[in-house]
Amino acid sequence: MxxxxxxxxxxxxxxxxxxxxxxxxxxxxxxxxxxxxxxxxxxxxxxxxxxxxxxxxxxxxxxxxxxxxxxxxxxxxxxxxxxxxxxxxxxxxxxxxxxxxxxxxxxxxxxxxxxxxxxxxxxxxxxxxxxxxxxxxxFAHLGAPAAPDVPSRLGALTGREVDVLRALSRGLSNAEIALELGVGETTVKTHIAHILEKYGLRDRVQAVILAYDCGLVVPRGRR
Amino acid sequence: MxxxxxxxxxxxxxxxxxxxxxxxxxxxxxxxxxxxxxxxxxxxxxxxxxxxxxxxxxxxxxxxxxxxxxxxxxxxxxxxxxxxxxxxxxxxxxxxxxxxxxxxxxxxxxxxxxxxxxxxxxxxxxxxxxxxxxxxxxFAHLGAPAAPDVPSRLGALTGREVDVLRALSRGLSNAEIALELGVGETTVKTHIAHILEKYGLRDRVQAVILAYDCGLVVPRGRR
DNA sequence: CGAGGCATCCTCCGCAGGGAGGAGGGACGG
DNA sequence: CCGTCCCTCCTCCCTGCGGAGGATGCCTCG
CATH class of the missing domain: 3.40.50.2300 (Response regulator)
Structure with a gap:
């Protein structure tokens, strides 16, 4: 050797x-x-x-x-x-x-x-x-669906960010997400920016992929 | 202590x-x-x-x-x-x-x-x-080489379009897909346009979601 | 042979989306 | 009470993406 x-x-x-x-x-x-x-x-x-x-x-x-x-x-x-x-x-x-x-x-x-x-x-x-x-x-915080008070540490997604990521993963545009969540489009963009930053992602496409891969979203074909 | x-x-x-x-x-x-x-x-x-x-x-x-x-x-x-x-x-x-x-x-x-x-x-x-x-x-998979054939239920797509959709579903940009497939960026855009048109999708995000939902791409977390 | 499908490539253009940077208010805990 | 986090929203700016509308060459199949 x-x-x-x-x-x-x-x-x-x-x-x-x-x-x-x-x-x-x-x-x-x-x-x-x-x-x-x-x-x-x-x-x-x-x-x-x-x-x-x-x-x-x-x-x-x-x-x-x-x-x-x-x-x-x-x-x-x-x-x-x-x-x-x-x-x-x-x-x-x-x-x-x-x-x-x-x-x-x-x-x-x-x-x-x-x-x-x-x-x-x-x-x-x-x-x-x-x-x-x-x-x-x-990993810990991406999967926490209805976990109310998991102590939020560095890098974790906030509740609102998870909401946005879910909507994102349904193919909605920023404007549509804003409408659905009842907030301004700027706010949606801010949340998305935070998601991208926390996970070192480049764009919303990569965010959707992460959501699927980590089980935040389950493909329609297989459940 | x-x-x-x-x-x-x-x-x-x-x-x-x-x-x-x-x-x-x-x-x-x-x-x-x-x-x-x-x-x-x-x-x-x-x-x-x-x-x-x-x-x-x-x-x-x-x-x-x-x-x-x-x-x-x-x-x-x-x-x-x-x-x-x-x-x-x-x-x-x-x-x-x-x-x-x-x-x-x-x-x-x-x-x-x-x-x-x-x-x-x-x-x-x-x-x-x-x-x-x-x-x-x-984590690496977002930039990793493509997996071999996955039997696809997306029959309407041509072979090249499937290649592009696969690359798309790994979070690559048009330029990166072009580089990987050895074609021009314009060509990639054409293929993507065809994919979007065939399935009545609005943007690449929806295309990625379709790819996951139809089983073209399998989430990393569950196989 | 001609018609169609596929793959390759082009330009021009508009806009959604993302980067940078900031700001204000509310909730909670030390 | 002050710090910290979260949520909300703003401006300015720039690029990547997608739409429209082509063109070319190579197949195969009737």
């Missing part, structure tokens, strides 16, 4: 060196290359075919999310581990949707990084506990 | 004893009670107010998911860690939607259980790597 081949991607050379030292201390991990930005990451991922791409999320030229998207889209065998300083919600969701296999917060212990790399190389996925938490919140 | 108070819930006494031994070996963890089923779990969660409810998912009378739902709905301070033998998708999502804070596969090392309990008690959440993997798949 060969060593796990890792590509380091970060715009700060010192950070790269730091990670290199941490990783090279492990006998079963080998750093095969470095890149300073997203573009370089995609290029080297192509030529080096590393097992793991360890990628910072914030970088010049092309950020980690876009680079991840391309690496995954090209069908490269590398699996991407995203590193971030902050656990910003939008970035998490973007990165996961881009196809990242792991999402780690930098302030964790060095062990957790090494463990994560081994886990991902073995075909599984890893999220920092804090990141996992915000993800679970989303 | 007091010890982490744990309630054990499993229908098999031997399993409970096993977990008790594992947990009691940790100085900062205290097993304060046991329950053989979901009903007992809710009742003891109410009276004991444990920090953690360690719950098997498959049990007689009331299963772990329903018990989790009630504990969360009642606003009890306990956080629920779900244990399962298999990493069945449906159960994962159900449990997460019910409000579980962690989801572990039983075949993991004892360490991971103890770690998970500490992490959850600290306010974060944990998922088994394999479970995380299937979760990420769900």
């Amino acid at each position: 060969h060593a796990i081949r890792v590509l380091l991607v970060d715009d700060q050379p010192m950070i790269r060196t730091g990670f290199r030292l941490i990783l090279e201390a492990e006998p079963d991990i080998e750093v095969v290359g470095e890149a300073p930005d997203g573009a370089g990451a995609v290029e080297r991922a192509r030529s080096l075919c590393p097992d793991i791409v360890l990628m910072d999320i914030r970088m010049p030229h092309m950020d980690g999310v876009e680079a991840t998207r391309r690496i995954v889209a090209e069908g490269l065998p590398s699996r991407v581990v995203i590193l971030t300083t902050f656990d910003l919600d939008a970035h998490v969701v973007d990165a996961l949707r881009a196809g990242a296999s792991a999402f780690l917060v930098k302030d964790g212990p060095a062990d957790s990084l090494v463990d994560a790399i081994r886990t991902v190389a073995a075909g599984d996925s890893v999220l920092s506990p804090r990141v996992t938490h915000s993800l679970l919140d989303r | 007091h010890a982490i108070r744990v309630l054990l819930v499993d229908d098999q006494p031997m399993i409970r004893t096993g977990f008790r031994l594992i947990l009691e070996a940790e100085p900062d963890i205290e097993v304060v009670g046991e329950a053989p089923d979901g009903a007992g779990a809710v009742e003891r969660a109410r009276s004991l107010c444990p920090d953690i409810v360690l719950m098997d998912i498959r049990m007689p009378h009331m299963d772990g998911v329903e018990a989790t739902r009630r504990i969360v709905a009642e606003g009890l301070p306990s956080r629920v860690v779900i244990l399962t033998t298999f990493d069945l998708d449906a159960h994962v999502v159900d449990a997460l939607r019910a409000g579980a804070s962690a989801f572990l596969v039983k075949d993991g090392p004892a360490d991971s259980l103890v770690d998970a309990i500490r992490t959850v008690a600290a306010g974060d959440s944990v998922l088994s790597p394999r479970v995380t993997h299937s979760l990420l798949d769900r």
Whole structure:
């Protein structure tokens, strides 16, 4: 069994060196290359075919999310581990949707990084506990239909937002939703904007898809 | 700082004893009670107010998911860690939607259980790597490659139109669909216009809803 | 052969929808 | 009482989408 081949991607050379030292201390991990930005990451991922791409999320030229998207889209065998300083919600969701296999917060212990790399190389996925938490919140609250007082935490949809998402998922336009809910169209747009923001979605179509996939809405054909 | 108070819930006494031994070996963890089923779990969660409810998912009378739902709905301070033998998708999502804070596969090392309990008690959440993997798949699908043939009941549509509708139902924009299918954006718009016309739909959102309702696309949450 | 269906592509145009940013009021809990 | 969350609504702005109305080439089938 060969060593796990890792590509380091970060715009700060010192950070790269730091990670290199941490990783090279492990006998079963080998750093095969470095890149300073997203573009370089995609290029080297192509030529080096590393097992793991360890990628910072914030970088010049092309950020980690876009680079991840391309690496995954090209069908490269590398699996991407995203590193971030902050656990910003939008970035998490973007990165996961881009196809990242792991999402780690930098302030964790060095062990957790090494463990994560081994886990991902073995075909599984890893999220920092804090990141996992915000993800679970989303799942937890999307499905709560008539649950009155579930303590609403970060990222959860409010009651009104669920109303709007339901109407949205029936194919109604903003004006129609406004009419049905008895509010202004601007209000509907605000609610939708919040839904999109909370889940890192781009438009109402993706919101409808999420509603179906998470069971908020059940397809007519199958119940 | 007091010890982490744990309630054990499993229908098999031997399993409970096993977990008790594992947990009691940790100085900062205290097993304060046991329950053989979901009903007992809710009742003891109410009276004991444990920090953690360690719950098997498959049990007689009331299963772990329903018990989790009630504990969360009642606003009890306990956080629920779900244990399962298999990493069945449906159960994962159900449990997460019910409000579980962690989801572990039983075949993991004892360490991971103890770690998970500490992490959850600290306010974060944990998922088994394999479970995380299937979760990420769900998030990633919005940008993922298309699934192979699904028998469609949308006979009126041409082959290309079905391709487009499928891409549409993954939340892609016209430009992205064009890129993926290797055609111009105008062509995509033409196909979409035909789809809308054939079914008397107003916009792409309604087309996506139709795709789900007719079974062209199967929700990630329920297959 | 000609007619039709399909797939590809084009322009011009209007508007719904989404981003950014703000603002006010009501409810609830520390 | 103040902070926080929710709901409500506003303006300005810009882009993506869909409508209308074409054109071209390639099939197949009568």
